[in-house]
Amino acid sequence: MAPKPVKILAVDDVPDNLFILESILSDVDHYKLDCVSNGKAALNYVSQQMPDLILLDVMMPGMDGYEVTRRIRENKDLPYIPVLLVTAHDQSSLSEGLDSGADDFIRKPFDIDELMARVRSLLRLKHSLDEQAEMLKQRDDFVARLTHDLRTPLVAANRMLRLTLDGVFGKPPEEMEEAITGVISNNDNLLNMTNTLLQVYRHEAGQKKIVRSPLSAYNLSKDIVQELRPLAEEKGLSLEITSAEPVSENEDPYRTEGDIIELRRLITNLVGNAIKFTDTGSIVVRLSLRENNADEHESDGESGSPSNPQSDSQSDSQSHSQSHSRSSSQSKSTAGNVTKSKKTIDIAVEDSGMGIAPDVKEQIFAWFYQGDHMRAGSGLGLHLSKRIAEMHQGTLAVKSEVGKGSTFTLSLPRS
Numbered sequence: 001m002a003p004k005p006v007k008i009l010a011v012d013d014v015p016d017n018l019f020i021l022e023s024i025l026s027d028v029d030h031y032k033l034d035c036v037s038n039g040k041a042a043l044n045y046v047s048q049q050m051p052d053l054i055l056l057d058v059m060m061p062g063m064d065g066y067e068v069t070r071r072i073r074e075n076k077d078l079p080y081i082p083v084l085l086v087t088a089h090d091q092s093s094l095s096e097g098l099d100s101g102a103d104d105f106i107r108k109p110f111d112i113d114e115l116m117a118r119v120r121s122l123l124r125l126k127h128s129l130d131e132q133a134e135m136l137k138q139r140d141d142f143v144a145r146l147t148h149d150l151r152t153p154l155v156a157a158n159r160m161l162r163l164t165l166d167g168v169f170g171k172p173p174e175e176m177e178e179a180i181t182g183v184i185s186n187n188d189n190l191l192n193m194t195n196t197l198l199q200v201y202r203h204e205a206g207q208k209k210i211v212r213s214p215l216s217a218y219n220l221s222k223d224i225v226q227e228l229r230p231l232a233e234e235k236g237l238s239l240e241i242t243s244a245e246p247v248s249e250n251e252d253p254y255r256t257e258g259d260i261i262e263l264r265r266l267i268t269n270l271v272g273n274a275i276k277f278t279d280t281g282s283i284v285v286r287l288s289l290r291e292n293n294a295d296e297h298e299s300d301g302e303s304g305s306p307s308n309p310q311s312d313s314q315s316d317s318q319s320h321s322q323s324h325s326r327s328s329s330q331s332k333s334t335a336g337n338v339t340k341s342k343k344t345i346d347i348a349v350e351d352s353g354m355g356i357a358p359d360v361k362e363q364i365f366a367w368f369y370q371g372d373h374m375r376a377g378s379g380l381g382l383h384l385s386k387r388i389a390e391m392h393q394g395t396l397a398v399k400s401e402v403g404k405g406s407t408f409t410l411s412l413p414r415s
Helices: 015-025 039-049 065-074 091-099 112-165 174-204 217-234 260-276 381-391
Strands: 006-011 031-036 053-057 083-087 104-107 213-216 238-243 255-258 282-291 331-336 343-351 395-401 405-413
Touching: 006 015, 006 039, 015 031, 015 112, 031 039, 039 053, 039 065, 053 065, 053 112, 065 083, 065 091, 083 091, 083 112, 091 104, 104 112, 112 174, 174 381, 213 217, 213 260, 217 238, 217 260, 217 282, 217 343, 255 260, 255 405, 260 282, 260 343, 260 381, 260 405, 381 395, 381 405
Parallel strands: 006 031, 006 053, 053 083, 083 104, 238 282
Antiparallel strands: 213 255, 282 343, 331 395, 343 405, 395 405
């Protein structure tokens, strides 16, 4: 079986250097070499042709090799493309090249065997990462098909079971009614998990688009509190909402822009988790405004454990701020980015539940992370919530102390 053709791009402003590279690489039948003479032409080529490897001279007029490398790495629409820097400079310049995103380097004048060895090594790396990306894509596609196929029979089964409860097929005995009610409840839980998994896949695959419109964060939170209050009251818990700023029909300081469906999903998940993990006491949703410090940055609280290797390698996590409702002794994890807005809306969901251990708190936003207690869920809800916050240029932070409860704070830019 013939080797798959390999497309290599050589970038150098000296024609003789390009001729030498062409002479060397042309000896390999499945290598196809294209040459350009400047950085701008290289970027145009990469955006259209997607080479498997780039041999890039450092010193070129106009845009040098470092800048070309940086721009390639900053383009999130590009797949991974190995960059081999060709340089005649000292060690400090090599460090700069590697910091800009280059994968390897070779000094001029280079040895032919060394050049070929480095080319083969980077192509093996490219092949390995491409295979990994393809496996991840196949996995995600399988999960998407599976969740979609599971929804249909679950919805159909619940419809028939509810018709049975309504007596459409004759009044069932009381014991059977209890059994059917239990089956419906379990089906609903499985359906919710399936829907969440499908939403996570859409976010991870980049298929989820945010439909922005003006909305009131206070009114949205108030609606969710009213909807979930019966669940809290079933457990003997109080569920309230408070605002640090006066809110009226004519004046609402909590106006923002976002996808109301996705933000409803996020806040509902936070309040629902608070109810789930609180046995006694209260849950309070607190809204407040905060002056945003555009220069403030924090870590994302995931301790370097990526939830998705492909997506996390392409993103930088930043986070912010203090929540207004817990003491400064409580530790915090944060995920996302706050936009440079004059003021930020904080929506803090505070509970008096069991709290979160420090080692667990560093992992709770990870994909499929589950706690080791009996109430652990699918490990998808907080990961999805984090993604929704990020897509709104916001953050999702947690402060917690074991035995004293937790506060999850969603921060959104105020419009």
